[in-house]
Amino acid sequence: MSAAFKLGWRNLWRSPRRTAIELTSLAGAVFLGMTMLNLQAGMYPVYIREAARAGSGHVGFYRRGYLDLRQVGMTFPVQGLLDVLAGEDAVAGAYARLHLPGLARSSRDSRAAAMIAVDFGRETEVNPLLQPKRLARGRLPSPDDPWGAAVGIELAGELGLKLGQKFVWMCQDPKGETVSRLFRVRGVIKSGVPDLDKTAVFAHRGSAARVLGVEGQAHEVAVLLKDYKKTEEFLMTAKRLADGLDRVEPGQVEPVEWSKAMPQIATAIKLDRTGGWVFLSFLLLLVGLGTANTMLISVLERTREFGVIRALGLGGAGIVRMVLAEGLVLGLFGSALGAAAAGLLGLYTERRGIDFSRFMGEGQEMGGIFVDPVVYSGWDGPKTAGLVAIMAVLALCASLYPTWKAVKIKPAQAMRTH
Amino acid sequence: MTDPELSGLRLRKIGFVFQSYNLIPVLSAYENVQFILQIQGVPDSQHAERIRPLMRGLGLQGLEHRRPAQMSGGQAQRVAVARSVVGSPSVILADEPTANLDSETARSLMDLMRKLNEERGATFLFSSHDPMVIEQALRVIRLKDGRIVGNEVRSEGSGKGDAA
Numbered sequence: 001m002s003a004a005f006k007l008g009w010r011n012l013w014r015s016p017r018r019t020a021i022e023l024t025s026l027a028g029a030v031f032l033g034m035t036m037l038n039l040q041a042g043m044y045p046v047y048i049r050e051a052a053r054a055g056s057g058h059v060g061f062y063r064r065g066y067l068d069l070r071q072v073g074m075t076f077p078v079q080g081l082l083d084v085l086a087g088e089d090a091v092a093g094a095y096a097r098l099h100l101p102g103l104a105r106s107s108r109d110s111r112a113a114a115m116i117a118v119d120f121g122r123e124t125e126v127n128p129l130l131q132p133k134r135l136a137r138g139r140l141p142s143p144d145d146p147w148g149a150a151v152g153i154e155l156a157g158e159l160g161l162k163l164g165q166k167f168v169w170m171c172q173d174p175k176g177e178t179v180s181r182l183f184r185v186r187g188v189i190k191s192g193v194p195d196l197d198k199t200a201v202f203a204h205r206g207s208a209a210r211v212l213g214v215e216g217q218a219h220e221v222a223v224l225l226k227d228y229k230k231t232e233e234f235l236m237t238a239k240r241l242a243d244g245l246d247r248v249e250p251g252q253v254e255p256v257e258w259s260k261a262m263p264q265i266a267t268a269i270k271l272d273r274t275g276g277w278v279f280l281s282f283l284l285l286l287v288g289l290g291t292a293n294t295m296l297i298s299v300l301e302r303t304r305e306f307g308v309i310r311a312l313g314l315g316g317a318g319i320v321r322m323v324l325a326e327g328l329v330l331g332l333f334g335s336a337l338g339a340a341a342a343g344l345l346g347l348y349t350e351r352r353g354i355d356f357s358r359f360m361g362e363g364q365e366m367g368g369i370f371v372d373p374v375v376y377s378g379w380d381g382p383k384t385a386g387l388v389a390i391m392a393v394l395a396l397c398a399s400l401y402p403t404w405k406a407v408k409i410k411p412a413q414a415m416r417t418h
Numbered sequence: 419m420t421d422p423e424l425s426g427l428r429l430r431k432i433g434f435v436f437q438s439y440n441l442i443p444v445l446s447a448y449e450n451v452q453f454i455l456q457i458q459g460v461p462d463s464q465h466a467e468r469i470r471p472l473m474r475g476l477g478l479q480g481l482e483h484r485r486p487a488q489m490s491g492g493q494a495q496r497v498a499v500a501r502s503v504v505g506s507p508s509v510i511l512a513d514e515p516t517a518n519l520d521s522e523t524a525r526s527l528m529d530l531m532r533k534l535n536e537e538r539g540a541t542f543l544f545s546s547h548d549p550m551v552i553e554q555a556l557r558v559i560r561l562k563d564g565r566i567v568g569n570e571v572r573s574e575g576s577g578k579g580d581a582a
Binding site: 003006007010011013014304305308309310311312313314315316317318415 | 421422425426427428429430432434436440442443444445449453454456457458501505
């Protein structure tokens with residue numbers, strides 16, 4: 001086989017320009033594909049991390065059925081759970097939240113809104129929506145300000161709310177009674193996610209629980225893991241913890257992994273990944289056709305030479321090895337070039353990132369999460385190896401028809417051609 | 419015969435020398451000769467000991483690494499002869515082997531072939547218009563318009579094989 005490879009390699013350089021063009025297209029496809037995979041490998045974990053921090057965590061605890069029904073009364077006592085989670089090695093943090101749909105009314109107008117009641121002291125450590133850079137004006141409510149709130153920038157605008165002004169929050173309590181309470185605007189949040197900016201009201205969990213009459217309870221306990229890839233593994237532990245909760249019947253509180261608690265995130269990633277593969281498939285198809293064309297021209301140009309080689313005694317199997325080796329050498333060399341170029345870019349973008357702010361401004365919403373415009377790449381070894389293998393197989397497949405043409409060459413006929 | 423059988427026959431029993439050499443342009447002189455041994459499946463360890471003496475005998479020492487485009491017609495044809503005999507075939511078919519050579523090179527090539535005939539017992543079967551080639555043959559079959567018009571045996575071969 002080494003002789004076939006040697007011949008394949010040298011044959012490629014008979015027409016350096018043609019080979020260079022073909023190698024460029026193969027290397028370009030691998031470069032684009034690998035860069036895309038590297039960016040996905042860097043982007044998706046960040047995206048999942050941000051979504052988990054702002055949403056359900058990597059694993060969220062809910063009263064059974066809450067995610068489907070979203071009823072205000074579906075709370076559960078959380079302190080015991082928070083205490084045991086604090087002792088779990090795999091857990092980076094656990095955050096209890098109340099979610100209250102209701103009405104925000106100012107002196108000017110009223111709007112449907114969604115209150116997210118959190119423990120500010122802990123949430124500000126991780127929740128991307130509550131970071132200082134997301135505060136358009138003011139500050140987050142302090143612990144000694146139980147009725148302070150931070151509202152979405154569009155909601156504040158529609159209600160004509162300024163810092164320090166009051167608004168009334170109205171919602172239903174677990175018994176179906178309408179309850180209301182006066183809150184004061186301490187901060188205005190610009191999350192970059194239109195839905196949140198239009199509806200979100202962040203308040204102290206303790207205060208919201210008091211309004212509802214569910215002190216010490218929450219709708220959600222979002223658990224962030226040290227390694228999100230161990231989510232499946234942690235679910236078993238989480239189920240055991242949920243079943244062991246005081247004042248809750250076993251099975252009443254269930255742990256749910258992020259992809260089920262936030263299906264829009266999982267779907268957005270899936271769509272993005274699928275779109276990437278569709279793009280890559282078209283690219284590979286075009287490159288495959290180009291390679292087949294190059295190989296066919298190369299074989300047809302050497303009809304006489306194949307005749308001579310066959311006359312010398314090389315059988316059909318030998319011709320197959322020889323032409324396929326050319327395709328394989330082309331595919332492997334092109335892949336190596338593309339992988340090397342993508343690797344160099346990956347090293348750069350892993351440290352410095354690629355700034356897409358020219359195309360997407362300060363960032364873009366994706367599946368309800370604000371995505372930073374600077375994207376850092378990661379490394380996806382198995383997928384990259386798979387891409388290189390696909391390229392080698394593609395080059396081999398593209399060589400099949402030219403190989404068949406070469407095998408069909410009759411020595412006596414071929415040697416009459418010039 | 420099936421295609422693999424025909425290939426096998428050509429590979430092991432027949433050597434070819436073409437009018438226009440037909441060396442593989444991307445291989446060196448040595449590799450062109452080696453190509454036959456590779457497809458015959460001769461172990462790599464035996465290649466040098468079979469090729470080098472042969473190339474030396476054909477006056478190709480020092481040209482081993484040259485590509486066909488870097489050789490003269492006579493040199494290329496000698497490489498073609500080396501390629502044709504290296505696999506120890508029973509018969510070598512030589513199609514106008516001197517047609518593209520000047521007379522001195524052609525005579526030198528014929529001497530080489532005669533030497534190989536005598537030393538290796540390889541039978542050379544020429545098709546040629548060249549009187550110098552015909553003059554050296556031990557048996558001459560004349561063709562005219564596709565028909566045999568003469569069959570002349572000039573003398574017994576002094577070597578192990580015949581030239582016709």
